[in-house]
Amino acid sequence: MLDPKLVRREPELVAAKLAKRGYHLDLDKLAALEAKRREVQLNTEALQAERNSSSKTIGKAKAAGEDIEPLLAAVSDLGNKLDEAKADLDAVQEALDLLLSDVPNIPDDEVPEGESEEDNVEIRNWGSPRKFDFEIRDHVDLGDQLDQLDFETAAKLTGSRFAVMRDGIARLHRALIQFMLDTHIEDHGYREIHVPFIVNAESLYGTGQLPKFAEDCFKLEHDQDYYLIPTAEVPVTNTLRDSIYEGSLPLQYVCHTPCFRSEAGSYGRDVRGMIRQHQFEKVELVQFVQPEQSDLALEALVGHAERILQLLELPYRTVILCGGDIGFSAARTYDIEVWLPSQDTYREISSCSNFRDFQSRRMQARFRNKETGKSELLHTLNGSGLAVGRTLLAIMENYQQEDGSIIVPDILRSYTRGLTHIQASG
RNA sequence: GGAGAGGUGGCUGAGUGGCCGAAAGCACUGGUCUUGAAAACCAGCGACUCGAGAGGGUCCGUGGGUUCAAAUCCCACCCUCUCCGCCA
Numbered sequence: 001m002l003d004p005k006l007v008r009r010e011p012e013l014v015a016a017k018l019a020k021r022g023y024h025l026d027l028d029k030l031a032a033l034e035a036k037r038r039e040v041q042l043n044t045e046a047l048q049a050e051r052n053s054s055s056k057t058i059g060k061a062k063a064a065g066e067d068i069e070p071l072l073a074a075v076s077d078l079g080n081k082l083d084e085a086k087a088d089l090d091a092v093q094e095a096l097d098l099l100l101s102d103v104p105n106i107p108d109d110e111v112p113e114g115e116s117e118e119d120n121v122e123i124r125n126w127g128s129p130r131k132f133d134f135e136i137r138d139h140v141d142l143g144d145q146l147d148q149l150d151f152e153t154a155a156k157l158t159g160s161r162f163a164v165m166r167d168g169i170a171r172l173h174r175a176l177i178q179f180m181l182d183t184h185i186e187d188h189g190y191r192e193i194h195v196p197f198i199v200n201a202e203s204l205y206g207t208g209q210l211p212k213f214a215e216d217c218f219k220l221e222h223d224q225d226y227y228l229i230p231t232a233e234v235p236v237t238n239t240l241r242d243s244i245y246e247g248s249l250p251l252q253y254v255c256h257t258p259c260f261r262s263e264a265g266s267y268g269r270d271v272r273g274m275i276r277q278h279q280f281e282k283v284e285l286v287q288f289v290q291p292e293q294s295d296l297a298l299e300a301l302v303g304h305a306e307r308i309l310q311l312l313e314l315p316y317r318t319v320i321l322c323g324g325d326i327g328f329s330a331a332r333t334y335d336i337e338v339w340l341p342s343q344d345t346y347r348e349i350s351s352c353s354n355f356r357d358f359q360s361r362r363m364q365a366r367f368r369n370k371e372t373g374k375s376e377l378l379h380t381l382n383g384s385g386l387a388v389g390r391t392l393l394a395i396m397e398n399y400q401q402e403d404g405s406i407i408v409p410d411i412l413r414s415y416t417r418g419l420t421h422i423q424a425s426g
Numbered sequence: 427g428g429a430g431a432g433g434u435g436g437c438u439g440a441g442u443g444g445c446c447g448a449a450a451g452c453a454c455u456g457g458u459c460u461u462g463a464a465a466a467c468c469a470g471c472g473a474c475u476c477g478a479g480a481g482g483g484u485c486c487g488u489g490g491g492u493u494c495a496a497a498u499c500c501c502a503c504c505c506u507c508u509c510c511g512c513c514a
Contacts, residue, residue, distance in 0.1 A: 038476080041475095041476065041483085042476080042477090042482095044483085045476075045482060045483045045484090046482085046483095048482085048483060048484085049482060049483075051494075051495080052483090052495085054494070054495090055444070055494055055495040056444070056445085056495085057494095058444080058494055058495070059443095059444035059445080059494090059495070060444080060445080062444080063444075063445080068494085071494075072494055074494090075494050075495095076494080078494080079493090079494075224504085243436090244436060244473085245436095246436055246437095246453090364473095364474090366473095368436075368454090370454095373454070373455065373471080375436090375473075
């Protein structure tokens with residue numbers, strides 16, 4: 001959520017900045033609601049002040065043994081007036097909240113103009129795509145030939161967009177998770193955290209998935225509003241919801257979880273293979289930092305994610321998302337895209353964002369400023385470090401051999417206990 | 427699942443209708459003292475919000491209700507702890 005004070009004081013400026021992401025802020029509606037809110041709120045609070053003071057008077061009179069009947073008569077209709085005023089205020093407040101909770105974050109000035117992912121700007125690339133002297137297979141064919149990646153069985157068990165893995169591929173998948181966690185913990189200073197894979201509606205509101213993007217999440221049938229997490233970002237970021245954090249900053253967490261996404265609205269996109277699944281695993285990086293630190297923190301975080309690809313020797317490029325492609329809660333996002341030989345292009349494998357105080361304000365996540373002694377909103381950041389399923393298929397495709405086997409990247413061999421070569425199941 | 431106890435400020439914890447936004451302690455901040463620190467003593471110190479300010483309002487797990495007035499009484503729900511049962 002944006003700072004309501006900022007929206008109130010500089011609506012034109014806010015609207016202009018939001019226009020970069022193609023969002024139209026309805027200034028007339030906002031101004032009308034704001035004027036109404038002010039009027040109704042002043043009225044309500046005046047009535048409340050009146051009630052408070054007359055109640056106090058009655059209390060004193062009663063204590064002094066005086067007759068309070070005339071006093072009671074004088075306030076007889078105050079209650080009704082107050083109820084009406086409160087109802088008005090609630091209605092205006094609700095409309096205002098609804099409008100405001102629908103407004104996305106303000107993009108940084110450095111975010112490039114643009115409407116779609118085509119307008120994202122490459123800021124660096126690393127490694128060069130391997131030259132193949134045989135016909136390249138994609139991970140689906142490779143997995144099929146190895147008999148270790150099985151979409152048909154998954155479709156029987158559940159439906160489309162699920163996968164079953166066996167033997168070497170399953171092991172490689174598991175090795176990747178351990179490798180990523182260890183690297184971020186030992187080399188990059190993150191704390192490991194393990195969290196529930198089911199969250200409530202408040203948590204989804206805090207990170208910005210609700211109320212606007214409910215259809216992207218799997219909702220459980222349960223007496224409470226429970227959802228499967230679409231990313232570890234939700235539970236991990238919400239660990240500081242409704243609190244004033246008194247520890248030292250930055251606070252950096254690395255978390256491995258499965259992620260569940262309904263992928264509503266992406267019918268027909270990436271239907272082949274495990275690029276876009278309803279369930280996938282991810283190692284997520286989450287940081288809580290002081291406001292003035294968040295720019296540097298994002299650069300560092302992207303570097304942590306990139307380092308995984310460097311250690312795996314997978315070519316990638318990093319792009320900054322343009323205004324039209326940036327997510328709802330983010331002020332700035334870098335995507336890391338890994339080279340996929342079968343598609344002859346780079347595909348997203350990580351998305352790293354600075355949310356500034358947008359999520360913190362929704363969550364009321366604060367820290368104590370040691371200099372002023374006051375509580376202030378934190379800045380939150382997160383990024384994939386990395387999406388495990390996509391990393392797995394990138395390895396399969398980039399490390400494939402002419403006979404269809406897969407070489408295990410050096411760095412993973414301690415995690416596969418020396419397994420160097422994934423070959424067809426016997 | 428059964429039976430009890432409880433949810434109050436950053437933390438511990440008192441408060442069972444009005445003088446309570448809330449005692450006390452810890453923590454924190456400033457001061458005195460000290461070469462410096464500690465200790466001791468003195469003072470300050472909840473969050474959010476409206477307002478240029480004076481000042482106003484809201485908040486004692488959540489949501490309803492009773493009342494002129496609710497942390498306090500009533501109802502529902504959520505959560506935590508203890509004991510019993512069951513269970514990976």
